[in-house]
Amino acid sequence: MKPLDQQxxxxxxxxxxxxxxxxxxxxxxNTFRFARRLRSGKRSIDDxxxxxxxxxxHENGCSEEFIVQFAVDIWTHxxxxxDFCAPFEEKGLLDALMNVMKVSVASCSVDSQNTIILxxxxxxxxxxxxxLNKVERIPLTPxxxxxxxxxxxxxxxxxxxxxxxxxxxxxxxxRVLLGLFIIMHLRGIVPAxxxxxxxxxxxxxxxxxxxxxxxxxEEALDVIFSTKLCISTSDMSQRTNGTNNGSAMVITDxxxxxxxxxxxxxxxxxxxSWIGKGLxxxxxxxxxxxxMILIGCLKTEEQPLDPLVMKCAxxxxxxxxxxxxxxxxxxxHAIIRPLYKQRFFSSMMPVFQQLITKSHPSxxxxxxxxxxxxxxxxxPLSVILNDAKKLMxxxxxxxxxxxxxxxxxxxxxxLLLLLSGILTNKNGKEAVNENAHIIxxxxxxxxxxPHKTLVRETAIQCLLAMSELPHVRIYPMRTQVLLSxxxxxxxxxxxVRREAxxxxxxxxxx
Numbered sequence: 001m002k003p004l005d006q007q008x009x010x011x012x013x014x015x016x017x018x019x020x021x022x023x024x025x026x027x028x029x030n031t032f033r034f035a036r037r038l039r040s041g042k043r044s045i046d047d048x049x050x051x052x053x054x055x056x057x058h059e060n061g062c063s064e065e066f067i068v069q070f071a072v073d074i075w076t077h078x079x080x081x082x083d084f085c086a087p088f089e090e091k092g093l094l095d096a097l098m099n100v101m102k103v104s105v106a107s108c109s110v111d112s113q114n115t116i117i118l119x120x121x122x123x124x125x126x127x128x129x130x131x132l133n134k135v136e137r138i139p140l141t142p143x144x145x146x147x148x149x150x151x152x153x154x155x156x157x158x159x160x161x162x163x164x165x166x167x168x169x170x171x172x173x174x175r176v177l178l179g180l181f182i183i184m185h186l187r188g189i190v191p192a193x194x195x196x197x198x199x200x201x202x203x204x205x206x207x208x209x210x211x212x213x214x215x216x217x218e219e220a221l222d223v224i225f226s227t228k229l230c231i232s233t234s235d236m237s238q239r240t241n242g243t244n245n246g247s248a249m250v251i252t253d254x255x256x257x258x259x260x261x262x263x264x265x266x267x268x269x270x271x272x273s274w275i276g277k278g279l280x281x282x283x284x285x286x287x288x289x290x291x292m293i294l295i296g297c298l299k300t301e302e303q304p305l306d307p308l309v310m311k312c313a314x315x316x317x318x319x320x321x322x323x324x325x326x327x328x329x330x331x332x333h334a335i336i337r338p339l340y341k342q343r344f345f346s347s348m349m350p351v352f353q354q355l356i357t358k359s360h361p362s363x364x365x366x367x368x369x370x371x372x373x374x375x376x377x378x379x380p381l382s383v384i385l386n387d388a389k390k391l392m393x394x395x396x397x398x399x400x401x402x403x404x405x406x407x408x409x410x411x412x413x414x415l416l417l418l419l420s421g422i423l424t425n426k427n428g429k430e431a432v433n434e435n436a437h438i439i440x441x442x443x444x445x446x447x448x449x450p451h452k453t454l455v456r457e458t459a460i461q462c463l464l465a466m467s468e469l470p471h472v473r474i475y476p477m478r479t480q481v482l483l484s485x486x487x488x489x490x491x492x493x494x495x496v497r498r499e500a501x502x503x504x505x506x507x508x509x510x
Contacts, residue, residue: 064107067112068104068116071101071104072115074097074100074101074104075116078157094156097157098191102161102327102332104116105160105165106164110168113166114169117161117162117165117169117172118172127154152189155184155189155192156189156192159184160195162177163191163195163198163328163332164332164333166202167203174199175214175215177199178199178220179223179227180192182224185267185271185274186254186264188270193275197274197276197277197278197328198327198334200224200275201281202278202282202333204217205217205218217284221286225250229248229249229251231248251268252293255272255296255313256297257297265306266309266312269309269313269316272316273294274319276316276319277324278328280344281328282334282336283340287320291351292351297309297313298367298368298371299355299359310364310367311367311370313371314368314374315374317372317375318378320344321374321375321378342379345375345376349387349391352394355368356372356394366401369398372394373398373402373411373414373415374411377414381421384422385422386427392435392439396439396442402415412455413452416446416455416459416462417458419462423439433469436469436474437476440463440477440480443459443466444480444481446459456488456493456496457493460488460503463503474510482504485500488503489501489504
């Protein structure tokens, strides 16, 4: 038997011989090492780049040169993954890459961003199986392009870099990339839709753009909304082998169901919502046209629509109005005009009021209320208070209708927070007094809402606020409130029981 030191030496020689097949400079070996490091250190990377701003990252000890090199290395290794079939699509790895890419790009100067984007575009155009020049052919045929899962991952990574750039950063071959993102978002790749919205948000209009600008906002909108898309009658996921046996239509036709394909329609609506968000935030009037297209997907007078399509169209208003952490925000250099939410609210509420009044099928009315709930929940309270008397009946109708479906629990909670803001503000007292009985009835039903603790807790807090109204106004409802609160005293959650005790005491002394 060999001595222990000789065994160790033998193992060392065997190990070196095994590595001879993949020397240290081998791209495949480096790619796998990079993937392992990223997976094992994903949390530390996210923590180190948690503040996506130059100041935040530089305070953590990172120089811009290091960040640029790090981003370029990601693209180099991603390209090698494409060549050598490395586990690029492993669960969680792509999301980590995209988050790190966005944070890295957002933290750099315009010159450094230009370097990263150019490097990314070079890898994208040279290391993917499809040819970018095919995207220049009009009409586009989304089902014709043979895009593998790895290609989709590469495009998602590139979209994450585009999302984070400054408005002044140069994006090469932007017309072709717009067509590429259109194709990808119709295949259900959400980062591509978010990249479209980010590009539209940051482009300068014709009146304010410089002569050297590759593409103006108006030209980009024309590319998106006027480009003909040839949709095959066969399934989109299958190749059409170059034959166009479908009809050519634009993206708005797809949103309204022109292709008679539910999945395609949902993807088109999702993309339209992110494009609309980009326009809304930078104050462009085109957002009104997009809003009316989404409204058109909620009406059933002309032809019955699929419930999933109508739900997607209603939830598009949540995309338009809510603050996003993944794109179109201040840390990713989005253009944000003051009071854009207030203006959209003021323009859309008369439309919602008219449509809800005229809508006969309860099916359509439900989705209109859902869309309106998303709109008013994310509107600043000061604006809501100015129209509280008009909005209170609609708000209470929303609360009643959205109670029926468990999937609406988060929307319901947002509406309750809005109602609590009205109840506790002196400018909302008149609207509350006029609708006190209806408000109490609604809140009493929500005090034992089974699907979300915060809904029960907030509803009881609102009942507590109602106890401060004049005695003559609320005394007839005292028995009803105490009965509903008695059930909450035995709630399984301590926070709900605590609020129920406070509310019961307040109503007992009224």
